Amino acid sequence: MKRLLAIELQKIWQNKASRILTIVYFLSLSLLATVALIEFDFGVFKFEAAKSGFFNFPYIWHFTTYIASWLKIFLAVIIVSMIANEYSYGTLKQNLIDGMSKKEFLLSKVYTILLFSFVSTTLVFVISLILGLKYSSFTEIGIIFSDLEYLFAYFLKHLAFFSFCLFLALLIKGSAFTLGFIFIWFLVENIGHAILKYQILGYTHLDKDTTPIDFLKKLFPLESMSNLIVEPFTRLNFVKSVTTTVGATIEKNYAVEPISIAIVVFWTCLFLFLSFNILKKRDL
Amino acid sequence: METILKISNLHKKYGKVHAVNNVSIEIKKGNVYGILGPNGSGKSTTLGIVLNVVNKTSGDFEWFGGAHTTHEALKKVGAIIERPNFYPYMSAEDNLKLVCKIKNIPFTKVSEKLELVGLLERKDSKFKTFSLGMKQRLAIASALLNDPEILILDEPTNGLDPQGIRQIRDLIRIIANQGTTILLASHLLDEVEKVCSHVIVIRNGVTLYQGMVDGITANEGFFELESDNLAQLKTALLLFPQIEKIEEEDSKVLVYLNANLDAAALNSQLFKQNITLSHLVKRKNSLEEQFLELTKQK
Numbered sequence: 001m002k003r004l005l006a007i008e009l010q011k012i013w014q015n016k017a018s019r020i021l022t023i024v025y026f027l028s029l030s031l032l033a034t035v036a037l038i039e040f041d042f043g044v045f046k047f048e049a050a051k052s053g054f055f056n057f058p059y060i061w062h063f064t065t066y067i068a069s070w071l072k073i074f075l076a077v078i079i080v081s082m083i084a085n086e087y088s089y090g091t092l093k094q095n096l097i098d099g100m101s102k103k104e105f106l107l108s109k110v111y112t113i114l115l116f117s118f119v120s121t122t123l124v125f126v127i128s129l130i131l132g133l134k135y136s137s138f139t140e141i142g143i144i145f146s147d148l149e150y151l152f153a154y155f156l157k158h159l160a161f162f163s164f165c166l167f168l169a170l171l172i173k174g175s176a177f178t179l180g181f182i183f184i185w186f187l188v189e190n191i192g193h194a195i196l197k198y199q200i201l202g203y204t205h206l207d208k209d210t211t212p213i214d215f216l217k218k219l220f221p222l223e224s225m226s227n228l229i230v231e232p233f234t235r236l237n238f239v240k241s242v243t244t245t246v247g248a249t250i251e252k253n254y255a256v257e258p259i260s261i262a263i264v265v266f267w268t269c270l271f272l273f274l275s276f277n278i279l280k281k282r283d284l
Numbered sequence: 285m286e287t288i289l290k291i292s293n294l295h296k297k298y299g300k301v302h303a304v305n306n307v308s309i310e311i312k313k314g315n316v317y318g319i320l321g322p323n324g325s326g327k328s329t330t331l332g333i334v335l336n337v338v339n340k341t342s343g344d345f346e347w348f349g350g351a352h353t354t355h356e357a358l359k360k361v362g363a364i365i366e367r368p369n370f371y372p373y374m375s376a377e378d379n380l381k382l383v384c385k386i387k388n389i390p391f392t393k394v395s396e397k398l399e400l401v402g403l404l405e406r407k408d409s410k411f412k413t414f415s416l417g418m419k420q421r422l423a424i425a426s427a428l429l430n431d432p433e434i435l436i437l438d439e440p441t442n443g444l445d446p447q448g449i450r451q452i453r454d455l456i457r458i459i460a461n462q463g464t465t466i467l468l469a470s471h472l473l474d475e476v477e478k479v480c481s482h483v484i485v486i487r488n489g490v491t492l493y494q495g496m497v498d499g500i501t502a503n504e505g506f507f508e509l510e511s512d513n514l515a516q517l518k519t520a521l522l523l524f525p526q527i528e529k530i531e532e533e534d535s536k537v538l539v540y541l542n543a544n545l546d547a548a549a550l551n552s553q554l555f556k557q558n559i560t561l562s563h564l565v566k567r568k569n570s571l572e573e574q575f576l577e578l579t580k581q582k
Contacts, residue, residue, distance in 0.1 A: 007385045014374050090369035097335045098386045098426075099359035283298075284337040 004108035005115065007100075011082060012112070018078045025074035029120065032068055033127050053236055055135035058147035062232040062254065064128040065154040068120070069229065072158055075116050076165045077179065083109065083166065084175035093284045102279045109166055110272065117158035125151055153228040153256040160225050160268040167271040170278050189220040221271075224263040230254055286313040287349060288434050288465055289334060294343035296329050296489075303329045305489035306343075311434065311467060316460050318476030318483045318497070319469040320575055326489035327469045328365065331438055335363055348433070359387045362427030363436035367443075368419040372412035376403055376422055379411055383426050397425040401455065417448030424455055434465040441472060453479075477571040487579045500574050507539040507550065510563030520557050524550070536563065 012018045035054070054063050086092040095105055133139060165182065172178045197203045197213050217223050235254050289311040296304035304326045311317060321327045332338035334345050336354045347357030370379045380394045398404045401421040406414070414422065420440060427435055437456070441449045453475060460466055460479055470476055476483060476497070483500055485493040493500055511517045517537060521530055528542040547566045554561060569577075 003385060003388065007382060010374075010378070010382055010385070011371065014371070014378060016373065085371075089371060090367065091371060093337050093365075094369035095386060096337050096355070097358060097361075097363045097365065098383050099355050099357075099361075099388075100386050101336075101353070101355035104355070281339070283332070283339055 001107075001111060004104055005111045008082075008108040008112045012078060015082070015085075018082065021074050021078050025071060026119075026123065028071055028074070029068055029123050030127065032064065032124075033131055035067070053137075055131050057132050057136045057138050057144045059232070059235070060128050060132045060136065061147050061150040062229065062235070064124055064131070065150045066229045066232050068124045069154060069157055072120070072161055075120070075158075076162065076182075077175075079109070079113065079116075079162055079165045080169045080178045081175040083169035084173060084178065087173040096284070103276070106272075106276050106279055110163075113159060113162040113166065117155050117162065120158060121151055121155040124154060149256045150229060153261070156261065156264055156268075157225050157228045160221070160264045160271075163268045163271040163275075164221055164225075167275045167278075170275050186222050189217070189223050193217045193220070193223075218260070219263060221267045224260055224267060227260045228256060228264060287311070288313050289345065289347055289467075290349075291330070291334065291345040292343060294330065294333060294345060295341045296326070296333060296338065297341045303489050304333070304340075307486065307489070307491050309484055309491070309494065311465065313433070313465050314463060315482050316466045316480045317468065318480035319467065319486060320471075320473065320476060320483060321469075321486035322579060323471075325486045327486055328438055329489075330486070331363075331365055331436060331467075331469065335361075335365065335436070359389075360430065360433045361436065362430065362432035362434070363438075364420075364423040364427050364440060365436070365438040368423035370411045370419070370422065370426075373410060375408050375410055376414070377407040379422070380426055380429060383429055387430050389430050393429050393431070397428050398422075400428070400458075401425040402451075415448075417444050417451065420444060420448065420452060421455070424452070428459070432464070434467060435459060436467045438469045439471065440468070441470070441475070473570075473572040473575055483571070485575060485578050492578050497571065500571065500578075505541060505566055505568040507537075507541075507545075507547070508563065508565040508567065509537045509539060509561055510535060511537075511559055511561050513559070517554070517559055517561075520554055520559055524553070 012022070054060065086095070092105065096102065100108075129144075132144065136144075138144075165178070168181055169175065169178045172181060193213075193216070196216075197210070201213060203210055203213065218227055230252065232254065234252060287310055289309070291307060291309040294304055294307045295302070307326070307330055309330075319327050319330075329338055333340045334347070334354075336358060347354065348360070371382070374382070376398065377394060380398070381391055384391050384394065395404060395407070398407050401424055403418060403422055403425065406418070411419065411422070424437075424440070427437075440456070441452050444452065449472075456466065456468065456475075456479055466479075468476060468480060480497055482495065483493065483497050484491060485500075509517065509521075514532065514535070514537060518530055518532075521527055521537070521539060524545065526541050526543040526545040528540040531538040531540070547564060551561060551564060
């Protein structure tokens with residue numbers, strides 16, 4: 001495992017673009033801490049991030065993991081381009097000739113994905129902990145370390161998304177096409193679902209019982225990944241109080257649901273399995 | 285003698301194209317093999333299969349008596365197929381270090397092999413700054429990193445300028461002289477004839493010849509003769525039992541033999557019959573002529 005990681009990390013680290021992206025990624029993640037410094041004043045409506053409740057334990061786990069996961073696109077670009085490069089440089093072929101097995105080749109990529117996800121999760125954990133200890137209103141140990149499933153969901157979400165990227169990059173072989181395809185796939189999930197729901201099945205906005213069709217959407221890979229951590233904003237007290245004064249009610253389950261985890265784990269395994277199959281079957 | 289690679293009844297089909305058709309080859313330690321075949325004859329596909337990058341349709345191959353899995357065995361093999369494949373953004377040295385990591389060997393040989401191919405001064409230059417000749421030499425250095433049991437070279441001089449071809453050829457000679465088993469696929473037949481002890485001829489995926497280079501060129505040879513009176517010469521030649529057939533080309537008579545006939549003996553016999561030759565050469569078919577002869581059939 002150490003050998004395979006060393007091989008892959010050399011490939012990534014000695015590539016200027018990948019190195020810069022990695023640095024930018026981890027820097028931006030650290031800069032997340034500066035969110036605490038946000039303050040703005042609209043006269044009547046005064047907002048200070050540090051005092052808004054964003055950083056209260058255990059809510060902070062939910063908040064930081066949600067925000068930080070947007071940055072994963074940086075790492076996705078690295079993963080996709082490193083695989084596309086292996087094809088365009090002919091180095092996949094050369095690696096195999098030099099005595100790497102196809103399984104080892106895939107494992108070196110998977111270990112790297114695991115490492116990226118793990119380091120990112122650890123960093124988010126440390127940053128949240130520091131921010132929380134500084135600004136949280138509650139600092140009892142029991143409260144600090146509750147709701148840690150958001151960190152697990154964060155890790156899994158990254159792992160799944162990178163596996164998706166890995167699979168598509170192996171399938172498509174070109175980095176620009178792969179990234180484009182991921183974006184199109186995202187559109188397909190949403191538009192496809194909307195067309196199925198409103199056009200084909202004839203639902204309207206007024207329909208109350210849309211559970212089956214909405215559950216179908218949860219099964220899609222990207223949707224299931226985004227469902228792991230739902231948006232945390234409407235959960236905040238001050239947002240809630242604003243909406244209740246307006247007269248709207250928000251009823252939402254903010255927890256990490258086991259069903260979402262199961263769906264995402266399924267997709268991750270499938271992507272990795274298909275990746276291995278592509279590598280095994282394809283003549284180079 | 286120890287067998288390094290044994291290929292038995294190997295087939296590869298790409299849809300309807302039968303790229304490799306029942307190829308069986310045995311590579312023994314210490315020999316230098318040339319694989320000859322026109323473009324698209326299945327040479328590279330065969331090499332691709334034994335090097336783990338192309339899936340076979342049927343048949344079998346085993347490295348070193350089948351004691352290891354293919355990818356483990358390949359760690360003891362050095363191979364360059366088609367163009368040199370390296371990471372363009374890495375330096376020559378870093379590329380070789382990566383290969384060391386893949387082959388699971390220490391970095392100790394990196395400098396030695398760079399020196400051998402004359403790239404030591406350029407070890408810190410990025411691969412993408414290299415000329416094709418340098419890239420190809422780096423590929424050879426990379427293939428030699430583990431002091432391989434066998435070196436496989438597929439068209440190593442393709443696309444190189446005359447200097448580059450010469451450098452690669454000299455390198456192959458040096459390596460062959462060190463006793464490394466070599467499998468060389470090449471169009472350059474004089475190259476193969478000079479370097480190789482054994483030759484394998486493939487066409488349309490089928491093995492046409494397999495054996496010693498001497499075997500393929502082993503024929504009794506032929507004479508080129510010239511004289512003032514060709515008609516008289518031809519009549520006189522008919523008396524030799526060793527002569528298979530006589531052809532006239534330009535102003536020369538080509539005499540093909542079916543048994544050994546000494547040039548001096550021929551000359552003195554003819555002279556006794558008052559025929560003086562203005563030109564007498566005894567030649568053997570070159571590998572190139574034999575190769576063209578073999579591959580043009582049908």
